[in-house]
Amino acid sequence: xxISSFFNETASLNTIFIKTDGTxxxxxxxxxxxxxSAINSVTMNSTTEKQISSVxxxxxxxxxxxxxxxxxxxxxxxxxxxxxxxxxxRRELAxxxxxxxxxxxxxxxxxxxxxxxxxxxxxFGIVLGIILHAYVMSTIETDYIMFGKExxxxxxxxxxxxxxxxxxxxxxxxxxxxxxxDMVESLKSAE
Numbered sequence: 711x712x713i714s715s716f717f718n719e720t721a722s723l724n725t726i727f728i729k730t731d732g733t734x735x736x737x738x739x740x741x742x743x744x745x746x747s748a749i750n751s752v753t754m755n756s757t758t759e760k761q762i763s764s765v766x767x768x769x770x771x772x773x774x775x776x777x778x779x780x781x782x783x784x785x786x787x788x789x790x791x792x793x794x795x796x797x798x799x800r801r802e803l804a805x806x807x808x809x810x811x812x813x814x815x816x817x818x819x820x821x822x823x824x825x826x827x828x829x830x831x832x833x834f835g836i837v838l839g840i841i842l843h844a845y846v847m848s849t850i851e852t853d854y855i856m857f858g859k860e861x862x863x864x865x866x867x868x869x870x871x872x873x874x875x876x877x878x879x880x881x882x883x884x885x886x887x888x889x890x891x892d893m894v895e896s897l898k899s900a901e
Contacts, residue, residue: 739752765855784873789880789884792824792880796887803820803891807891813888817885817888824877832873836869843859
């Protein structure tokens with residue numbers, strides 16, 4: 711071997727890769743090899759594949775839980791922001807109804823703000839997501855498992871669509887709240 715001749719030392723083999731034709735049972739071969747005194751351990755590719763598959767399934771489960779939790783958090787935050795917005799502007803919205811705004815016009819008046827906030831949230835979320843993804847991927851890598859650091863366009867598209875979907879659902883739910891605003895509210899004196 712080249713490195714042995716370079717350092718004038720004899721090479722000592724500590725790992726041997728064996729490729730079989732598939733006719734020998736892995737467990738039988740492993741037992742036969744372990745019976746040899748020169749062999750300390752045997753690792754089969756099938757065992758390693760099962761371990762990696764188990765780790766990946768666990769990670770997938772954790773990722774799904776994180777996505778669901780993030781989605782619920784997004785829904786709750788958007789709902790509360792809309793709820794506070796409508797509650798604080800109840801008199802203003804009631805006045806607009808008195809001035810002749812239809813329910814749909816009133817809804818789009820409120821929705822415009824939500825859409826602008828959603829656009830800013832998507833932009834900020836993508837930038838922060840890129841940074842967080844790079845950090846998490848470099849942190850969880852070990853000597854045995856490495857993960858790809860590339861993000862596909864589909865990942866970005868999915869996150870944008872989920873954010874827009876949650877915004878649409880919250881806007882739909884809030885539409886019924888806007889319909890219930892009483893026009894008499896605008897005539898009440900400020901507290």
